[in-house]
Amino acid sequence: MSVTDARPANRTVFRTCPLCEASCGLEITLKRTAAGPEEVIRIRGDREDVFSQGYICPKGSTLKQLHEDPDRVRTPLIKRDGVFVAVTWTEAFEEVERLLLPILERDGRDACAVYVGNPNAHNLAGMLYNKAVLRALGSTNIFSASTVDQRPKEISSALMFGGVLNVPVPDVDRTDHLLMLGANPYASNGSLATAPDWPGRIERLTGRGGKLVVVDPRRSRTAEAASEWVAIRPGADGYLLMAMVQVLFAEGLVDLGPLGELVTGLDEVEALSAPFTPEVVADVTGLEAHTIRRMARELAAAPTACVYGRIGTTTVEFGTLTSWLVDVLNVLTGNLDRPGGAMFTTAAAGASNTRGKRRFGREIRLHRRTSRVRGLPETMGELPAVALAEEIDTPGPGQVRALLTVAGNPVLSTPNAARLDAALGGLEAMVSVDIYVNETTRHADVILPSPSALQKGHYDIALLQLALRDTANYSEPVLPLEDGELSEWEVLARLALVLQGAGPEADPAIVDDLMIGSMVQGSVADETSAIFGREPEEILEELAPRSGPERIVDFLLRTGPYGEGFGADPDGVSLDVLLAHPHGIDYGALKARLPDVLRTPDGMIALAPAMLAADVARLQEGLTRRRDHRFVLVGRRNLRSNNSWMHNVKVLVKGKSQCTMHLHPDDAVTLGLADGEWARVRSRVGEVTVVVEVTDAIRPGVVSIPHGWGHDMEGVQLGVAREHSGVNSNLLSDETLFDPISGNAVLNGIPVEVVAARGG
Numbered sequence: 001m002s003v004t005d006a007r008p009a010n011r012t013v014f015r016t017c018p019l020c021e022a023s024c025g026l027e028i029t030l031k032r033t034a035a036g037p038e039e040v041i042r043i044r045g046d047r048e049d050v051f052s053q054g055y056i057c058p059k060g061s062t063l064k065q066l067h068e069d070p071d072r073v074r075t076p077l078i079k080r081d082g083v084f085v086a087v088t089w090t091e092a093f094e095e096v097e098r099l100l101l102p103i104l105e106r107d108g109r110d111a112c113a114v115y116v117g118n119p120n121a122h123n124l125a126g127m128l129y130n131k132a133v134l135r136a137l138g139s140t141n142i143f144s145a146s147t148v149d150q151r152p153k154e155i156s157s158a159l160m161f162g163g164v165l166n167v168p169v170p171d172v173d174r175t176d177h178l179l180m181l182g183a184n185p186y187a188s189n190g191s192l193a194t195a196p197d198w199p200g201r202i203e204r205l206t207g208r209g210g211k212l213v214v215v216d217p218r219r220s221r222t223a224e225a226a227s228e229w230v231a232i233r234p235g236a237d238g239y240l241l242m243a244m245v246q247v248l249f250a251e252g253l254v255d256l257g258p259l260g261e262l263v264t265g266l267d268e269v270e271a272l273s274a275p276f277t278p279e280v281v282a283d284v285t286g287l288e289a290h291t292i293r294r295m296a297r298e299l300a301a302a303p304t305a306c307v308y309g310r311i312g313t314t315t316v317e318f319g320t321l322t323s324w325l326v327d328v329l330n331v332l333t334g335n336l337d338r339p340g341g342a343m344f345t346t347a348a349a350g351a352s353n354t355r356g357k358r359r360f361g362r363e364i365r366l367h368r369r370t371s372r373v374r375g376l377p378e379t380m381g382e383l384p385a386v387a388l389a390e391e392i393d394t395p396g397p398g399q400v401r402a403l404l405t406v407a408g409n410p411v412l413s414t415p416n417a418a419r420l421d422a423a424l425g426g427l428e429a430m431v432s433v434d435i436y437v438n439e440t441t442r443h444a445d446v447i448l449p450s451p452s453a454l455q456k457g458h459y460d461i462a463l464l465q466l467a468l469r470d471t472a473n474y475s476e477p478v479l480p481l482e483d484g485e486l487s488e489w490e491v492l493a494r495l496a497l498v499l500q501g502a503g504p505e506a507d508p509a510i511v512d513d514l515m516i517g518s519m520v521q522g523s524v525a526d527e528t529s530a531i532f533g534r535e536p537e538e539i540l541e542e543l544a545p546r547s548g549p550e551r552i553v554d555f556l557l558r559t560g561p562y563g564e565g566f567g568a569d570p571d572g573v574s575l576d577v578l579l580a581h582p583h584g585i586d587y588g589a590l591k592a593r594l595p596d597v598l599r600t601p602d603g604m605i606a607l608a609p610a611m612l613a614a615d616v617a618r619l620q621e622g623l624t625r626r627r628d629h630r631f632v633l634v635g636r637r638n639l640r641s642n643n644s645w646m647h648n649v650k651v652l653v654k655g656k657s658q659c660t661m662h663l664h665p666d667d668a669v670t671l672g673l674a675d676g677e678w679a680r681v682r683s684r685v686g687e688v689t690v691v692v693e694v695t696d697a698i699r700p701g702v703v704s705i706p707h708g709w710g711h712d713m714e715g716v717q718l719g720v721a722r723e724h725s726g727v728n729s730n731l732l733s734d735e736t737l738f739d740p741i742s743g744n745a746v747l748n749g750i751p752v753e754v755v756a757a758r759g760g
């Protein structure tokens, strides 16, 4: 540092946290160091953030630890004789080419599968450039974390409202009554309903006399804070909701209000629900008929109400039906699209429901093809994650021989983990874009690292489409790339170029220019766009000299609903405007958007989509199925954890183990197990030995183990996580259990046997 250097010693910047869906604003203080880049000295909540107003959870401040983690991969790695060695980017891409192209040539494009993981949804590079990689590869064997997560909700939303992200979100801030199923935002900070500070929002809801009903086999922290906890049997929410629908019809409580004119299929829903009286579902749900009846009446009677379901409603055998019924109830009670009900966000950038023709769209086609081995259905261009292992380990024409993972850890996050782990070991080639050598990427031949979150620009293109307020916020990179580091979008763009045969040194700008070029072309040709009929060159000139994700974000903002429209509305938003608003811009509470938000073929809300109506027969059959297993397994989340990949942060994992099995005291007595002792848990596919936590905060007959643990595998390079290994709950989840509409895995409600494991 020279004496003439006038930069202040400390500097404060603002950045949205990318770790979970809450999207909190962070205030980050940096200190200059004598040599090298600045150092983060403090991260706290940004009190001026328009959305989070200072809220932060214990993970938010760990962006520093993640950045500084010595185990984080910083240079490309190639496996030589079983050991990872650091190489240059050119060498790494040469290796990708050398490994993958001959396989693609020999066996066809489908021989290489892809698994796209969750952090992509929180990441501009993944959101925007994965498409290019998938297109360049041209494989139909595409898998993602979506089919161990929210695919059922995407499908029900697409069928009912015409868009995968046309997902109504609960207007928590204005509602009088929130019925929440299978979600624990006190731990997860919310999902498919973006909002910082769920605890505060819920406390304000109950504080103003509103009611929160939480349906969960566990008395979660959210259930503790609720007005009522309804301890349902795992997997049975579809029955509960269908019975509530039945009650609404039977008791004349259906009142669509103005929605009446926008809905088809009302009579059909009534007929479908008729057999599911509260008495009929009492057994399977484990709930009293009068409770169900009361829940329906209270929902109908509330001045405003919304129904919201999450993981416990999607990762179950009736996931799509349950997701659908959530919104059926929102419609039947007249609460869809009104303040305090379930509403549609108006996102500033990237939302399909703010583009193109209003109200009308194309038919959503599902199940266009099936997987090779088990014939599982395609949805949204992907195959179910429950089919990944068998596509790799089952010989025959079309067998998957190579795998690309992008920010995914399927060995810890997908069913029958042991089978997948073994299958990955048998691949001819594997390439991972990732930041760690973990349970999955240890199998890779090449690891292409992404820089840390602090080194990336950020805009929540996906999550802000599901926000509880209309907001926009862009964050610049906080720290620069270091020597030899490549931004993640360039990694993905170069990977795409290698896969399409352009070679390891092709310029990522080629991909980038093509991407923006086609977006601009599409927009000027769209008569509903603010730039319809303009010259593409002129638009591209206005976007210059930006490149990469920032140029695309600028374009999406400027052509979005609040956009400046390349001159059409000088007061509108652009990236420059957001740069001048480091705490974000608030466009206010959610607004009514029907019917324009729809993109269905007939411009109507489909209350009884044929595919879902047909699946009700399966719900009915399920009523008579024997459920005589002694225990069923569910998951849970902990505020200090984030899926599988943040357990290398000491401050988050220190103290009492998070990876315990919750067991009801009565069950503990029968099993002869005490708190802190070890239990052996066995399912059809596997077995784990896990430490028991006896708690009455769970239904008898249900046990709960969180996912994302089990770091003690050979070759994992996570020093801290290894010491807090825990067990992999997905050794127990069964790849033969899935929702046939969505192909989504069943991760909750898995039959297991539990016995005491003396000796630990």
Ligand SMILES: Nc1nc2c(c(=O)[nH]1)N[C@H]1C(S)=C(S)[C@@H](COP(=O)(O)OP(=O)(O)OC[C@H]3O[C@@H](n4cnc5c(=O)[nH]c(N)nc54)[C@H](O)[C@@H]3O)O[C@H]1N2
Residues within 6 Å of the ligand: 020, 021, 118, 149, 181, 182, 183, 184, 185, 187, 188, 189, 190, 191, 215, 216, 217, 218, 220, 232, 233, 234, 235, 236, 237, 310, 311, 312, 313, 316, 634, 635, 636, 637, 638, 639, 640, 641, 642, 643, 644, 748, 749
């Ligand atoms: N701290 C933290 N935050 C996270 C994550 C994390 O791992 N840690 N992960 C992020 C991701 S990827 C997601 S998708 C979201 C998920 O967000 P949430 O859905 O809120 O996730 P969970 O906290 O797992 O809450 C699910 C609840 O469903 C309950 N449940 C299980 N089975 C059933 C059932 O059959 N019926 C009902 N009604 N309830 C059931 C469980 O007991 C649990 O309390 O969280 C995100 N945020």
Ligand SMILES: Nc1nc2c(c(=O)[nH]1)N[C@H]1C(S)=C(S)[C@@H](COP(=O)(O)OP(=O)(O)OC[C@H]3O[C@@H](n4cnc5c(=O)[nH]c(N)nc54)[C@H](O)[C@@H]3O)O[C@H]1N2
Residues within 6 Å of the ligand: 116, 117, 118, 119, 123, 145, 148, 149, 150, 311, 315, 406, 407, 408, 409, 410, 412, 413, 414, 433, 434, 435, 436, 438, 440, 449, 450, 453, 488, 635, 636, 642, 643, 644, 645, 706, 707, 708, 729, 730, 733, 747
């Ligand atoms: N039993 C059970 N299983 C579950 C669930 C459950 O509730 N119960 N929940 C499911 C859900 S909701 C989800 S979303 C999935 C998650 O499943 P996955 O997406 O497969 O798993 P993650 O744990 O999110 O792993 C993320 C990976 O991305 C890497 N990574 C982190 N940040 C970056 C980055 O910026 N760039 C790159 N390139 N890599 C990065 C991490 O090192 C890690 O390898 O798990 C699912 N599995």
Ligand code: SF4
Residues within 6 Å of the ligand: 017, 018, 019, 020, 021, 022, 023, 024, 055, 056, 057, 058, 059, 060, 061, 189, 196
């Ligand atoms: S809740 Fe925590 S992890 Fe999620 S965005 Fe906010 S600070 Fe980050």
Ligand SMILES: [Mo]
Residues within 6 Å of the ligand: 118, 149
């Ligand atoms: Mo997720």
